[in-house]
Amino acid sequence: xxxxxxxxxxxxxxxxxxxxxxxxxxxxxxxxxxxxxxxxxxxxxxxxxxxxxxxxxxxxxxxxxxxxxxxxxxxxxxxxxxxxxxxxxxxxxxxxxxxxxxxxxxxxxxxxxxxxxxxxxxxxxxxxxxxxxxxxxxxxxxxxxxxxxxxxxxxxxxxxxxxxxxxxxxxxxxxxxxxxxxxxxxxxxxxxxxxxxxxxxxxxxxxxxxxxxxxxxxxxxxxxxxxxxxxxxxxxxxxxxxxxxxxxxxxxxxxxxxxxxxxxxxxxxxxxxxxxxxxxxxxxxxxxxxxxxxxxxxxxxxxxxxxxxxxxxxxxxxxxxxxxxxxxxxxxxxxxxxxxxxxxxxxxxxxxxxxxxxxxxxxxxxxxxxxxxxxxxxxxxxxxxxxxxxxxxxxxxxxxxxxxxxxxxxxxxxxxxxxxxxxxxxxxxxxxxxxxxxxxxxxxxxxxxxxxxxxxxxxxxxxxxxxxxxxxxxxxxxxxxxxxxxxxxxxxxxxxxxxxxxxxxxxxxxxxxxxxxxxxxxxxxxxxxxxxxxxxxxxxxxxxxxxxxxxxxxxxxxxxxxxxxxxxxxxxxxxxxxxxxxxxxxxxxxxxxxxxxxxxxxxxxxxxxxxxxxxxxxxxxxxxxxxxxxxxxxxxxxxxxxxxxxxxxxxxxxxxxxxxxxxxxxxxxxxxxxxxxxxxxxxxxxxxxxxxxxxxxxxxxxxxxxxxxxxxxxxxxxxxxxxxxxxxxxxxxxxxxxxxxxxxxxxxxxxxxxxxxxxxxxxxxxxxxxxxxxxxxxxxxxxxxxxxxxxxxxxxxxxxxxxxxxxxxxxxxxxxxxxxxxxxxxxxxxxxxxxxxxxxxxxxxxxxxxxxxxxxxxxxxxxxxxxxxxxxxxxxxxxxxxxxxxxxxxxxxxxxxxxxxxxxxxxxxxxxxxxxxxxxxxxxxxx
Numbered sequence: 001x002x003x004x005x006x007x008x009x010x011x012x013x014x015x016x017x018x019x020x021x022x023x024x025x026x027x028x029x030x031x032x033x034x035x036x037x038x039x040x041x042x043x044x045x046x047x048x049x050x051x052x053x054x055x056x057x058x059x060x061x062x063x064x065x066x067x068x069x070x071x072x073x074x075x076x077x078x079x080x081x082x083x084x085x086x087x088x089x090x091x092x093x094x095x096x097x098x099x100x101x102x103x104x105x106x107x108x109x110x111x112x113x114x115x116x117x118x119x120x121x122x123x124x125x126x127x128x129x130x131x132x133x134x135x136x137x138x139x140x141x142x143x144x145x146x147x148x149x150x151x152x153x154x155x156x157x158x159x160x161x162x163x164x165x166x167x168x169x170x171x172x173x174x175x176x177x178x179x180x181x182x183x184x185x186x187x188x189x190x191x192x193x194x195x196x197x198x199x200x201x202x203x204x205x206x207x208x209x210x211x212x213x214x215x216x217x218x219x220x221x222x223x224x225x226x227x228x229x230x231x232x233x234x235x236x237x238x239x240x241x242x243x244x245x246x247x248x249x250x251x252x253x254x255x256x257x258x259x260x261x262x263x264x265x266x267x268x269x270x271x272x273x274x275x276x277x278x279x280x281x282x283x284x285x286x287x288x289x290x291x292x293x294x295x296x297x298x299x300x301x302x303x304x305x306x307x308x309x310x311x312x313x314x315x316x317x318x319x320x321x322x323x324x325x326x327x328x329x330x331x332x333x334x335x336x337x338x339x340x341x342x343x344x345x346x347x348x349x350x351x352x353x354x355x356x357x358x359x360x361x362x363x364x365x366x367x368x369x370x371x372x373x374x375x376x377x378x379x380x381x382x383x384x385x386x387x388x389x390x391x392x393x394x395x396x397x398x399x400x401x402x403x404x405x406x407x408x409x410x411x412x413x414x415x416x417x418x419x420x421x422x423x424x425x426x427x428x429x430x431x432x433x434x435x436x437x438x439x440x441x442x443x444x445x446x447x448x449x450x451x452x453x454x455x456x457x458x459x460x461x462x463x464x465x466x467x468x469x470x471x472x473x474x475x476x477x478x479x480x481x482x483x484x485x486x487x488x489x490x491x492x493x494x495x496x497x498x499x500x501x502x503x504x505x506x507x508x509x510x511x512x513x514x515x516x517x518x519x520x521x522x523x524x525x526x527x528x529x530x531x532x533x534x535x536x537x538x539x540x541x542x543x544x545x546x547x548x549x550x551x552x553x554x555x556x557x558x559x560x561x562x563x564x565x566x567x568x569x570x571x572x573x574x575x576x577x578x579x580x581x582x583x584x585x586x587x588x589x590x591x592x593x594x595x596x597x598x599x600x601x602x603x604x605x606x607x608x609x610x611x612x613x614x615x616x617x618x619x620x621x622x623x624x625x626x627x628x629x630x631x632x633x634x635x636x637x638x639x640x641x642x643x644x645x646x647x648x649x650x651x652x653x654x655x656x657x658x659x660x661x662x663x664x665x666x667x668x669x670x671x672x673x674x675x676x677x678x679x680x681x682x683x684x685x686x687x688x689x690x691x692x693x694x695x696x697x698x699x700x701x702x703x704x705x706x707x708x709x710x711x712x713x714x715x716x717x718x719x720x721x722x723x724x725x726x727x728x729x730x731x732x733x734x735x736x737x738x739x740x741x742x743x744x745x746x747x748x749x750x751x752x753x754x755x756x757x758x759x760x761x762x763x764x765x766x767x768x769x770x771x772x773x774x775x776x777x778x779x780x781x782x783x784x785x786x787x788x789x790x791x792x793x794x795x796x797x798x799x800x801x802x803x804x805x806x807x808x809x810x811x812x813x814x815x816x817x818x819x820x821x822x823x824x825x826x827x828x829x830x831x832x833x834x835x836x837x838x839x840x841x842x843x844x845x846x847x848x849x850x851x852x853x854x855x856x857x858x859x860x861x862x863x864x865x866x867x868x869x870x871x872x873x874x875x876x877x878x879x880x881x882x883x884x885x886x887x888x889x890x891x892x893x894x895x896x897x898x899x900x901x902x903x904x905x906x907x908x909x910x911x912x913x914x915x916x917x918x919x920x921x922x923x924x925x926x927x
Contacts, residue, residue, distance in 0.1 A: 010248055012261040014072070018057045021066065023855040033059055034703050037639045038138045039094050043087065044131050048275065048494070051088050054079070054263040058092060061262055062100065065597060073231055074239045076200065076260045080270040081244040082482035086121050089196055090131045092240060093122075093161060098138055102194050102238075103156035104148075105163045108171050108227075109198040115165050117422055117445065118198070122163055123147045129422060129445065139637050150181035152191055168203070168223045175226050185229060192236035195227065200241035203227055244478065267478055274496040276481040277450075277514040282363045284517065288456055291517055292320070292335050293342075293350060294366055295451050296390055299432065300382070301369045302450055302510045309507065312486060317424050317448050319434045321476065322455040325399045331455045332397055332435045339390050344379040365509045389432055396420060398436040424448055425484070449480040453517040480514050501802070502547045502731055547731040548765060550797065556760040557724075561790050561834055566720030567727070568843055568885055571877070572712045572813050572826070577651035582663035583701075586708030590670065593700045595620060596693050598676045619679055623672040626690050628660060631667065634694040635659070640702040649709045665701070672697055714813025714826070718885060719877040721809055723794075732765050732799040756781050760794045769848045770795075770830060773891050776900060777833065787911035788835040788842075796828055812845065814859065815873070816866045821859040829864070829887070833903075840910040842884045844903070849890035861890050868906075884910055 035052050047055075054077060061067045061075065079085050089107075096102040107118055120127035123145055125134055136143040141159050148164040156162060166174070174182040197203060203224045231239040241260070244267070248254045270276050284291060299316045306312040320335070322328035351374050358367055373382060398421060423429050425448050489497045498508035556562050579585060635641035635656065640649075643656050653659070660667040672693060674682050685693075754764065758781040759774065766774065777793050784791045801807040811826030829845040836842070845864055849857060864887025867874070874885055886906050891899045 013259040015261045039091050042136045050265045057263050075262050076241045077263050079265045080267040081478040085242045104152045104193040107165050107196045108168050110202045172226045189233045195239040197241045200243040201245045282517045298369045305510050316450040318451045320453045328435045347379050394430050395433045447482050447484040451515050551729045551762050555757050565723045568718040568720050571717045573715050586705050588704040595673045598674050620673050620675045630694045714815040716815045716873050717875050730800045758791045760792050764795050773848045788837045790836045792834045794832045823859040845887040
C-alpha cells in the first residue's frame with residue numbers, strides 16, 4: 001500500500017517563538033533556566049527530556065519579558081497519548097504553587113473514570129499510581145495536597161495545595177446553578193485558581209460551530225463557554241489544557257489554538273524517540289476463533305520468551321475490540337468456549353494448518369510463534385497453562401450493561417472496578433484478556449498491553465459502521481503503545497533498547513512491539529490508515545523484513561587508501577579534580593549572572609497592545625542592602641549548596657564558607673544588579689524580595705557549575721584509525737512504515753544505487769537529505785579525480801561498528817576552549833571525503849542536517865568550522881605531516897550552494913600544482 005502524501009508543517013505563534021528562545025538559551029542568561037529541584041525531588045518518576053522541555057517553555061511564558069505583554073491565560077500542551085501528561089500536570093502544580101503562589105486547582109475532564117484515575121494520581125498516597133513522593137517538601141516545609149469536595153477555602157493554608165476534581169458536566173452545573181457547599185461562577189472572582197483541562201479536544205464545540213457542528217455538541221458548547229467564563233472572571237486565573245487529539249485540519253480549531261499551543265510532542269516524535277512500543281499490524285482473513293487462538297499463543301510466547309531469555313516475569317495483556325456491545329459479549333462467549341474446548345491435538349492441528357499458510361507476506365512474529373510451539377515435544381503443558389491463564393476469571397468485560405435502554409446497572413468503569421484496568425501491571429492482578437467497545441480510548445493507563453485484536457462483525461451482513469469506525473481504534477492503538485519497562489537497561493529504562501539490533505530482532509518484536517490484529521478488508525484498512533495518519537502514528541505491517549546488507553566495493557578494498565590509509569578523530573582526556581580550583585574553571589561569568597530581571601507585574605494587563613512595548617525602557621540598578629546573611633539563608637534553601645552535594649561538583653572545597661572567598665563567589669566585590677522597568681519597585685523591595693533575588697542568582701550559578709563540571713574533554717590531538725579495521729561491511733534492519741507521516745522520517749533504502757567508484761560502498765541506507773549530498777559529490781567525481789590520485793566518499797553509519805569497542809573511537813569532541821555552545825557529547829559526522837595526491841592526504845568531515853535540527857545541533861557545526869579555520873591548533877598523535885583535516889558547514893537544500901563552494905575551496909587549495917594558475921584559482925570549472 002503505497003502512501004506518499006506529506007502533511008504541511010503547522011505554525012504556532014508562541015510555540016515557534018519558544019523554540020527559538022530555547023535554542024538561543026545559552027547566549028542569553030535571561031533564558032538560562034532548568035527544572036528546579038523542588039519539582040524533581042518531589043515527583044515519583046524521573047522527568048523525561050521532553051517533559052523538562054515543556055516545563056521550561058511554560059516557565060518562559062510566565063517569567064520572561066518576551067511574553068510579559070501577552071497576558072497568556074489559556075495555554076495548550078498538545079502531547080501524545082502515553083507521554084506522561086499527568087506527570088507534567090503534577091510538575092506544573094508544584095511550579096505554580098512555589099513560583100506563582102497558586103493554592104487552588106480544578107482538574108476537569110469529560111469522563112468519570114479519568115477523574116477517578118487522576119484522584120489516585122494526584123492525591124491518593126497509598127495508590128501505586130500516585131505521582132508524587134510520599135512526603136512532599138519545599139524549602140523545608142511539608143506540603144499537603146488536599147482533595148476538595150465543595151468550597152475552596154477563602155484563606156488557604158500556606159502549606160496546602162487544594163485540588164477539586166469534577167467532570168466537565170458537574171463543573172458546569174456548579175458554575176451555573178447555586179447550591180449548598182458548591183461554588184458558582186461569581187464565587188471564583190474572589191480567589192485565583194488554575195484549571196487543568198484534560199482531554200481538552202472535547203471543549204471546542206462552540207469553536208467548531210463556526211464551521212460545522214454535530215447534533216451531539218449542544219452541551220459541549222455550554223461547557224466551553226463556562227470554562228472560558230471561569231478563566232476570565234479573575235485576572236489571575238489560568239487555564240492549562242492538555243490533549244493528544246486536536247483536529248488542526250479544522251480551520252476554526254487551528255485558529256483558536258494557533259497562539260495557545262506552547263508545547264507539542266506528537267505520537268511520531270514519541271515513537272521515534274523510543275519512548276513507546278513499536279506498532280505493527282497483522283492483517284488476516286482468518287475467522288475470529290483462529291485470530292483469538294493465534295493471539296493467545298503469541299501472548300504466551302511473549303511471556304515464555306521473556307522468562308527463558310532474560311529471566312523476566314511479564315504478563316502480556318490482550319484486548320479484543322468490537323464495534324458493538326452485543327458483538328463484544330458474543331466474542332467473549334466465543335473465546336471462553338474456545339479455551340474450554342482446547343486440546344493438545346486441536347492445538348497441534350491448528351499450528352500445522354497455520355504453518356501451511358505461511359507466505360512471504362505472513363506475519364514475522366506469528367511465524368516465530370508457531371515455529372516455537374511446533375518445536376516442543378508435547379503440547380500438554382501448553383494447553384494446561386492456557387486454560388489456567390485465560391480462564392473466565394482472568395477476563396474483564398469492560399462494557400456497559402448490554403441492555404443499554406434499561407440502564408439498571410452501573411456501568412463497569414463508573415462502578416470503581418476500573419482499578420483492575422489501571423493496575424494490570426501489578427503482580428497481584430491476574431487479568432490477561434479484556435473485551436471492550438469504546439470505554440478505553442481515553443484515560444486508561446496500561447503498559448503491558450501487547451495485542452489488540454479487531455473482532456469482525458459477528459452478524460450475517462457487513463456492518464458499514466464497523467468498517468468506518470476507525471478513529472477510536474487509532475486512539476486505542478496510541479494508548480496501547482505505551483512502553484512496558486523491562487528493567488534490562490539502567491541507562492534507558494523507559495525507552496526501547498532492542499529495535500535497532502539485528503541480534504535482538506525477536507526480542508524487539510515480542511517485548512517492545514504492540515501488534516494490532518486487523519481485518520483483511522481493503523475499505524476498512526484504508527480508513528484505519530487515514531485515522532492513524534490523523535494522529536501522526538507510525539505503523540507498519542508485521543511481514544518479514546530481512547536485514548539489508550551494506551557492502552564495500554571491491555575496488556575500494558583494493559585501493560591504497562583502504563589498505564594503508566587512516567581516518568582521524570580527536571582524542572579525549574580525563575579532567576582531574578585538581579583542575580577545578582576556582583569558579584572561572586567552570587566557565588562561570590559572575591558579572592553576567594548577577595543581573596536579575598524584575599518587572600512590575602501590576603502593569604501587565606495594561607499593556608496588551610504590542611505596540612506599546614517599544615515605549616518601555618529598562619534600567620539596571622544595584623541591589624542595595626544585601627549582605628552575607630541573605631546568601632547563607634539562600635544556600636540553606638537550595639539543595640545544590642548542601643555540602644554533600646556541593647562536594648560532588650567542587651571537589652577541592654573544604655567547607656561551604658569557602659564559597660564567599662575571592663576564588664568562588666567573591667562576596668566582598670560581588671554586586672547584584674536588577675534590570676527593571678520600575679526603579680521605585682526595587683527601592684520598595686522587602687527582605688523576602690531580596691532573598692528571592694539572591695536565590696535566583698545562586699540558582700543560575702549552580703546551573704553553570706554543573707554544566708561546566710566535566711570528567712573528560714576533547715583535545716586537539718588527532719589519532720588515526722586504520723580504515724581497513726573501521727570501515728567494514730555491515731547489516732541494518734529498516735523499520736518500514738506505511739502511514740503518511742513516514743516518508744519525511746524513515747530512512748529510505750537505496751541498493752546498488754552508486755556505481756560511481758568514488759563511493760566506497762555498493763549501496764547506502766540514507767534519508768533524502770543524505771541522498772542529495774551523495775549525488776552532489778558524485779556529480780563532480782571526475783573533476784576531483786583529475787586533481788587527486790584517489791578520491792573516496794565514505795558513509796560512516798552508526799550500525800557499522802555497533803556492539804564493538806571500536807564505535808566510540810569514531811567521534812569528534814569539542815576542543816575549542818572558547819566555544820560559544822559547550823557540549824560534552826562526542827558526535828559522528830555521517831560522511832568523510834578522502835582525497836589523496838602526491839603531496840596531501842585530505843580528510844573532510846561532512847554532516848547533512850535537516851533544517852529543523854540546525855539550531856539545536858549548532859555546536860556540531862561550530863566544531864566542524866573550527867577544525868577548518870584553525871589548522872594550527874591540530875596536532876597528531878603520530879607523524880602525519882601531509883594530513884589535512886577539514887570540516888564543512890551543515891548540508892541541506894538551503895545550504896547546498898554554500899557547502900559546495902566550501903568544498904571547492906578546499907579541493908582547490910590542496911590540488912596538484914598543474915591544476916592551478918598563478919593566482920591559485922583552478923584551471924578547470926569545478927562544481
